[in-house]
Amino acid sequence: MLSKTFFRNPWISNTLVVGMILLALLCMVRTPDFILLRKIASHSTQIMILFLGAGLFFHLFSAKRLLFTAFGCAAALCLYFKYASNINLIIPTKTSEPSFKVALTSTAEFSNELDTVFRSILETDPHIICFVEMTPNWAGLLDRFFKSRYPYIAHNVRVDILGTSIYSKYPIDQVDTIYAEEVPNLKSSLQINEHYELHLIASNTNPPLFRKSFEQLRNQLSTVAAEISRVNSQSTIAAGYYHLDQFADELQDFRALADLNDSRKTLSPSLYPPINHLFYSDNLECLQFSNLYSQGRRIGIIGEYQYKSESISLAKGSK
Numbered sequence: 001m002l003s004k005t006f007f008r009n010p011w012i013s014n015t016l017v018v019g020m021i022l023l024a025l026l027c028m029v030r031t032p033d034f035i036l037l038r039k040i041a042s043h044s045t046q047i048m049i050l051f052l053g054a055g056l057f058f059h060l061f062s063a064k065r066l067l068f069t070a071f072g073c074a075a076a077l078c079l080y081f082k083y084a085s086n087i088n089l090i091i092p093t094k095t096s097e098p099s100f101k102v103a104l105t106s107t108a109e110f111s112n113e114l115d116t117v118f119r120s121i122l123e124t125d126p127h128i129i130c131f132v133e134m135t136p137n138w139a140g141l142l143d144r145f146f147k148s149r150y151p152y153i154a155h156n157v158r159v160d161i162l163g164t165s166i167y168s169k170y171p172i173d174q175v176d177t178i179y180a181e182e183v184p185n186l187k188s189s190l191q192i193n194e195h196y197e198l199h200l201i202a203s204n205t206n207p208p209l210f211r212k213s214f215e216q217l218r219n220q221l222s223t224v225a226a227e228i229s230r231v232n233s234q235s236t237i238a239a240g241y242y243h244l245d246q247f248a249d250e251l252q253d254f255r256a257l258a259d260l261n262d263s264r265k266t267l268s269p270s271l272y273p274p275i276n277h278l279f280y281s282d283n284l285e286c287l288q289f290s291n292l293y294s295q296g297r298r299i300g301i302i303g304e305y306q307y308k309s310e311s312i313s314l315a316k317g318s319k
Helices: 004-008 010-028 035-041 044-060 064-084 114-123 136-146 211-230 249-258 311-317
Strands: 099-106 128-132 152-156 164-168 172-180 183-191 197-204 235-241 260-262 276-281 284-294 297-307
Touching: 004 010, 010 035, 010 044, 010 064, 044 064, 099 197, 099 235, 099 276, 099 284, 114 136, 114 284, 114 297, 128 136, 128 197, 128 235, 136 164, 152 172, 152 183, 164 183, 164 197, 172 211, 183 211, 197 211, 211 235, 211 249, 249 260, 249 276, 276 284, 276 297
Parallel strands: 099 128, 197 235
Antiparallel strands: 099 297, 128 164, 152 164, 172 183, 183 197, 235 276, 260 276, 284 297
């Protein structure tokens, strides 16, 4: 049985202190392209909770040095999360400016009961739906179900996992495909009303499993960020299955280059960090963000956005 003297042993105490500090740094600094280290860093929110629990555990044995180290690491991670994310306790107030909902889902998330899945999506009443992993079979099936409610459709259909589609209640003025190392990203311009236009880029990525795939993903995100920066005075949503957690270095770099905000206002407690994301430009506000569910199964995410009051002048000036 553990005793107070066990944690006072210099070798034990020093090893635990160094281990906790290194673990906290792993979550906060740029992680090398090693899958094991990336997997550990992707669970940074659970690690923060682990530090809190460890601090309480060390308190039982009056191990003050270890207690303060554990709580200090937890506090450092909290500050890092605040700095790296868009967590804000103040929720924007809904105004008279136009607002819209964007849903993002993947056909890989669907169960066999497709009617139930599709109706679950429609119940949330999104104005725009982005689908990834869009193959020819899925495109035909989704067209038949959604076209009556979403008459404006942009497809980039492929036989692999990189196909994407956008279904919209708003007119789609322009459609383009941005390629990065043969990985497509579907870009569309949607006419929200006579004053407001929205640029939407929907992406899927190859899961980063090796150093080369991490480089490919970084290339893809850099290409998309450059395209967004090119029209940085206009309202933009980037919707994608990026196969990275929200604090991953690549996504932090992507958001900084493209000047985008994270729609997630809270940390995910799940042991499987979400890999799908909705990012938005500064002239938009995120009113609400949540997961999409069908029969208790998470199938995607949805965000509600509105234009900031001052952005109408930007919208008019961009015409």
